Amino acid sequence: MSASRPTAVPASIEGSGSLRSLVREIPAATVARLPVYHRVLAALEEAGTRTISSEALAQSCGVSSAKLRKDLSHLGSYGTRGVGYDVPFLTYQIARELGLTQPWGVVIVGAGNLGQALVSYRGFASRGFRVVGLLDIHPDVIGRQVESADSGLQIQTLGDLEDLVRSGRAHIGVIATPADAAQDVCDRLVAAGLRSILNFAPAVLSVPEDVELRKVDLSVELQILAFHEQRRADDHHPSQDPTSLGEAINA
Amino acid sequence: MSASRPTAVPASIEGSGSLRSLVREIPAATVARLPVYHRVLAALEEAGTRTISSEALAQSCGVSSAKLRKDLSHLGSYGTRGVGYDVPFLTYQIARELGLTQPWGVVIVGAGNLGQALVSYRGFASRGFRVVGLLDIHPDVIGRQVESADSGLQIQTLGDLEDLVRSGRAHIGVIATPADAAQDVCDRLVAAGLRSILNFAPAVLSVPEDVELRKVDLSVELQILAFHEQRRADDHHPSQDPTSLGEAINA
DNA sequence: AGGGATTTGCGAACGAAGTCACAAAGTTGA
DNA sequence: TCAACTTTGTGACTTCGTTCGCAAATCCCT
Numbered sequence: 001m002s003a004s005r006p007t008a009v010p011a012s013i014e015g016s017g018s019l020r021s022l023v024r025e026i027p028a029a030t031v032a033r034l035p036v037y038h039r040v041l042a043a044l045e046e047a048g049t050r051t052i053s054s055e056a057l058a059q060s061c062g063v064s065s066a067k068l069r070k071d072l073s074h075l076g077s078y079g080t081r082g083v084g085y086d087v088p089f090l091t092y093q094i095a096r097e098l099g100l101t102q103p104w105g106v107v108i109v110g111a112g113n114l115g116q117a118l119v120s121y122r123g124f125a126s127r128g129f130r131v132v133g134l135l136d137i138h139p140d141v142i143g144r145q146v147e148s149a150d151s152g153l154q155i156q157t158l159g160d161l162e163d164l165v166r167s168g169r170a171h172i173g174v175i176a177t178p179a180d181a182a183q184d185v186c187d188r189l190v191a192a193g194l195r196s197i198l199n200f201a202p203a204v205l206s207v208p209e210d211v212e213l214r215k216v217d218l219s220v221e222l223q224i225l226a227f228h229e230q231r232r233a234d235d236h237h238p239s240q241d242p243t244s245l246g247e248a249i250n251a
Numbered sequence: 252m253s254a255s256r257p258t259a260v261p262a263s264i265e266g267s268g269s270l271r272s273l274v275r276e277i278p279a280a281t282v283a284r285l286p287v288y289h290r291v292l293a294a295l296e297e298a299g300t301r302t303i304s305s306e307a308l309a310q311s312c313g314v315s316s317a318k319l320r321k322d323l324s325h326l327g328s329y330g331t332r333g334v335g336y337d338v339p340f341l342t343y344q345i346a347r348e349l350g351l352t353q354p355w356g357v358v359i360v361g362a363g364n365l366g367q368a369l370v371s372y373r374g375f376a377s378r379g380f381r382v383v384g385l386l387d388i389h390p391d392v393i394g395r396q397v398e399s400a401d402s403g404l405q406i407q408t409l410g411d412l413e414d415l416v417r418s419g420r421a422h423i424g425v426i427a428t429p430a431d432a433a434q435d436v437c438d439r440l441v442a443a444g445l446r447s448i449l450n451f452a453p454a455v456l457s458v459p460e461d462v463e464l465r466k467v468d469l470s471v472e473l474q475i476l477a478f479h480e481q482r483r484a485d486d487h488h489p490s491q492d493p494t495s496l497g498e499a500i501n502a
Numbered sequence: 503a504g505g506g507a508t509t510t511g512c513g514a515a516c517g518a519a520g521t522c523a524c525a526a527a528g529t530t531g532a
Numbered sequence: 533t534c535a536a537c538t539t540t541g542t543g544a545c546t547t548c549g550t551t552c553g554c555a556a557a558t559c560c561c562t
Binding site for chain 2: 031032034035036038039040060061062097098099100102104106113114116117118120121122123124126127128129171172178179195196197198202204205206212214216217218219220221222223224225226227228229230232
Binding site: 304305306316320321323324328330331332333334335336 | 507508509510511512
């Protein structure tokens with residue numbers, strides 16, 4: 001494990017000067033799985049496991065071992081043939097890649113049921129995330145104290161957003177408002193300077209292309225489940241309902 | 252669209268007799284977008300829009316028009332060339348495909364902050380989903396009343412699960428417990444007969460292959476955002492930190 | 503009725519992600 | 533030291549998903 005990197009690395013080593021040009025691009029699908037690998041590895045490390053094979057780790061992560069190895073190969077050659085991966089070392093490498101070696105401040109907008117549940121969510125603070133603000137516009141909730149995972153937290157006005165971002169305390173914005181307020185809030189988060197946003201509102205949001213927007217949509221997930229649940233029902237009790245039969249045939 | 256289907260379709264047309272063999276398979280990626288299309292269309296219908304082009308609808312849904320048209324083409328030829336799509340008709344077709352024309356009962360396990368927030372979540376009940384049970388094992392919360400989106404709801408014991416499923420009231424299970432309880436709860440949901448499960452716990456769960464398991468993982472989403480946030484930081488202030496530089500080069 | 507303007511449906515080309523399978527690199531034990 | 537065994541890293545292939553581009557269908561205007 002020294003000069004053995006035949007991987008596709010951009011030609012110039014000191015070329016454009018930026019580290020980015022040197023660091024290989026990691027496929028989005030891989031990035032989405034790294035957090036799971038990290039979580040499982042951290043638990044293994046906690047339990048005192050020193051070494052693990054791709055096969056065993058893959059099992060614990062619910063993926064195939066080939067996929068796991070290919071994913072890890074995008075980060076570098078961190079395994080040892082015939083042995084497997086060093087658990088603490090790999091855990092650290094993934095943490096570093098994900099940016100978990102430094103703490104990130106999260107500001108949550110919307111102090112309704114969801115917003116408050118998020119604040120008190122364990123595992124939020126667990127991996128280096130800290131809620132640095134819970135904002136709302138509703139005047140009569142401003143100032144109310146909310147139980148946080150670490151300390152407590154007081155609901156602030158949305159006007160405090162700019163300060164949180166400019167002072168470098170907030171890095172990630174979370175939208176936990178009703179759908180109709182989501183785009184406005186999103187625009188304010190972007191205007192305040194945030195470039196990473198997580199949206200819980202059931203709304204399609206648009207952002208400038210340099211902003212990373214992700215969404216968590218409960219009702220979408222339920223509807224996907226409903227789709228499969230219905231298909232199962234159709235399979236087991238094929239409906240003779242003329243509507244669906246007719247439409248399925250002629251269309 | 253009658254004999255013009257070069258797609259991979261099981262050989263037998265009247266083969267197994269099931270409608271399923273006739274109904275085209277819908278790609279998973281398409282299914283995942285249908286709920287968004289449906290939501291936007293429902294809003295358009297509400298607003299009185301009669302007809303819409305793929306271009307305009309795609310814009311509102313945040314996808315490309317080509318993707319939208321291909322997605323819709325998997326359901327059938329529901330558009331009119333030179334005109335666009337009939338909003339109420341298309342809304343209904345998607346609703347039917349997703350199984351939203353019938354109500355689905357949802358049972359939530361775990362009455363902590365998240366579980367309770369889910370119960371009172373608007374938009375839960377909005378698209379034909381109804382929370383029919385909120386279960387927990389913790390003895391001192393059993394019986395407590397919780398504000399629901401529609402009526403109220405009393406926290407029940409996990410033991411009431413089997414009854415909810417067998418009586419046909421519950422179709423979808425939601426896991427809102429801490430990570431360490433998730434697999435046990437999941438096993439009980441499956442044993443009780445549920446085949447559609449949504450997991451909010453930060454844990455990798457394993458289920459029989461005929462069970463549809465989906466997950467919503469807040470900390471994974473945050474970590475993906477952190478990854479991008481960090482890359483941005485690297486790009487703008489290329490670190491000369493010997494640690495990361497050294498590891499990036501030799502590994 | 504006919505020509506020009508729209509807009510769908512979809513084949514074909516492309517690209518991203520996942521799987522397979524095996525050489526290379528390492529370990530272990532005699 | 534060497535042979536048998538283990539396990540990674542990765543090229544080749546397959547599958548899935550997206551984009552492109554255009555013929556076919558429909559509308560609208562004259």
